[in-house]
Amino acid sequence: MPVKNQGNDARIALVASWAVVIVIVVQGTLSMLTQVDDDRMPLERVAAVVAGLAAAVLFTMVQLRTVRDRPVPPWMPWLVVLAATASFVAGVWLNASLVLGTAMLLLGGRRLAVTWVGYVLLIGGFMLTQDVNPFITGFLTLVAAAIGLLLYVLTRLAVTVGELARARETVARLRVDEERHRISRDLHDILGRSLVAVGLRIQTAIRLLERDPQRCGEQLEEVARMVSEGQSQLRGLTRGETVVGFEDELASAQDIFERLGIRCTTDVDADGPVGELVDTLGSRVLRESVTNLLKHSRPTWVEIGLREEATASVLVILNDGASDTGRARGTGLADLAARASALGGSLEAGHLPGGRFRAICRMPTTDPSDLAADRPTPLGARS
Numbered sequence: 001m002p003v004k005n006q007g008n009d010a011r012i013a014l015v016a017s018w019a020v021v022i023v024i025v026v027q028g029t030l031s032m033l034t035q036v037d038d039d040r041m042p043l044e045r046v047a048a049v050v051a052g053l054a055a056a057v058l059f060t061m062v063q064l065r066t067v068r069d070r071p072v073p074p075w076m077p078w079l080v081v082l083a084a085t086a087s088f089v090a091g092v093w094l095n096a097s098l099v100l101g102t103a104m105l106l107l108g109g110r111r112l113a114v115t116w117v118g119y120v121l122l123i124g125g126f127m128l129t130q131d132v133n134p135f136i137t138g139f140l141t142l143v144a145a146a147i148g149l150l151l152y153v154l155t156r157l158a159v160t161v162g163e164l165a166r167a168r169e170t171v172a173r174l175r176v177d178e179e180r181h182r183i184s185r186d187l188h189d190i191l192g193r194s195l196v197a198v199g200l201r202i203q204t205a206i207r208l209l210e211r212d213p214q215r216c217g218e219q220l221e222e223v224a225r226m227v228s229e230g231q232s233q234l235r236g237l238t239r240g241e242t243v244v245g246f247e248d249e250l251a252s253a254q255d256i257f258e259r260l261g262i263r264c265t266t267d268v269d270a271d272g273p274v275g276e277l278v279d280t281l282g283s284r285v286l287r288e289s290v291t292n293l294l295k296h297s298r299p300t301w302v303e304i305g306l307r308e309e310a311t312a313s314v315l316v317i318l319n320d321g322a323s324d325t326g327r328a329r330g331t332g333l334a335d336l337a338a339r340a341s342a343l344g345g346s347l348e349a350g351h352l353p354g355g356r357f358r359a360i361c362r363m364p365t366t367d368p369s370d371l372a373a374d375r376p377t378p379l380g381a382r383s
Helices: 008-034 042-067 075-089 093-106 109-129 134-208 213-238 246-260 276-296 331-342
Strands: 263-268 301-308 312-319 346-352 356-364
Touching: 008 042, 008 093, 008 134, 042 075, 042 093, 042 134, 075 093, 075 109, 093 109, 093 134, 109 134, 134 213, 134 246, 134 276, 246 263, 246 276, 246 301, 276 301, 276 312, 276 331, 276 356, 331 346, 331 356
Parallel strands: 263 301
Antiparallel strands: 301 312, 312 356, 346 356
């Protein structure tokens, strides 16, 4: 995936690493152009600057290929080693960090340890042979190693952030696919079952048309009732009134959080199956809250609680990583709040200190028969 599509955090990490590389190049250039107390020829100084610049460009190419998950040609890291080492030999000491950073990006395990330690000892020994003060030699060697490690860490950070961005996009697509599957299933259950039943009723009415007009009329009245019921269910489907049980919705949310590495804590205070209103309104509130926190937050933990009070079931969803940018809230939770209010409950959602976001839904513990008129027909239910 191109760098520009990996999110601001990945770009920040890359820009920070490029700033470090620029500092190395500028330091080496100034060192070569301002030192006049040695016997280097001007051509040697220019060659050292050019070699250092070439090493920086080649390292950046290796880095970008690593971030974009593209193969690195075998010759490219060797050119980084040759160019950086040549400038190092000429006196641009910090360019050795480009070799160390490249080794950490491409090698692993024992090969990395041997290469890293060997190169550090090599550059330290070379500086000592050039009559560099042992204290300065140790200090510059340590700085070069630290810069190489910093370049590696920033690059790996960009890679990790890019992978997280792709994972979020994948999860979003999975939720869309899941919703499409749910709608497809509900359409099949509503239209398929209803059309088959209507067809059978019409066939019976045709057979009764001449010998029993009264029963034929009854069959046609039943067909009209079934068609009207099907239309009502279809309208409910277009409004998103698909009913999935609270326990299934909770399990789905836990599965998504586990795949994303988000710690999810649940505390469901229920001795047996949850009430019908929790299964309808509660599952929709949970689904909308999970969708919103994945879209608009960067949570590291989520807490989902369901407790029973004297007259209501209370669902609480709390997460961190919420950013209050002043953006207007969508209609999902607002519509659910209106529905909860119509059923005698309430839904409150908002930001809390510390970058947290909380949604609290209170659902009255009413006899399910009293809610039949207000509750959407469960799509896909078998009669």
